[in-house]
Amino acid sequence: MNMKKLATLVSAVALSATVSANAMAKDTIALVISTLNNPFFVSLKDGAQKEADKLGYNLVVLDSQNNPAKELANVQDLTVRGTKILLINPTDSDAVGNAVKMANQAKIPVITLDRQATKGDVVSHIASDNVLGGKIAGDYIAKKAG
Secondary structure, eight states: OOHHHHHHHHHHHHHHTTOOTTOOTTOEEEEEESOSSSHHHHHHHHHHHHHHHHHTOEEEEEEOTTOHHHHHHHHHHHHHHTOSEEEEOOSOTTTTHHHHHHHHHTTOOEEEESSOOSSSOOSEEEOOOHHHHHHHHHHHHHHHHO
8 A cells, every 4th residue: 555545544544534524514623733744744734635625525734834832722722723633743743732721621522643642631542553554565676676
């Protein structure tokens, strides 16, 4: 499975996990990305947007620019906006703890993507298996090299 397909799958699973029978078209889901300078995370954003559109959700995407302080400010902004759920790809597993706790206090469920949070309550964590991905890539290269 290539990285773009994996990113789309992760996004679809994350968004599907948020759907309820009473979901309203005006519900807002937030996606905070560690950086949009990485093609993998751009694919994650694009997949999330596609699924949000398909399911009738408004998706707000914020780029933390690999800066934990910016990440915290993004989450603070989202708590004020009243997002229904927070999908977050942390800049750092430890640093994101304060952002997760802020969302917890605002009663916003948190799903972490790719990196876990060491503090705060997270309802789900979705990640790729980088070890398996490395093995698949190595097997492919070995096969092509003969």
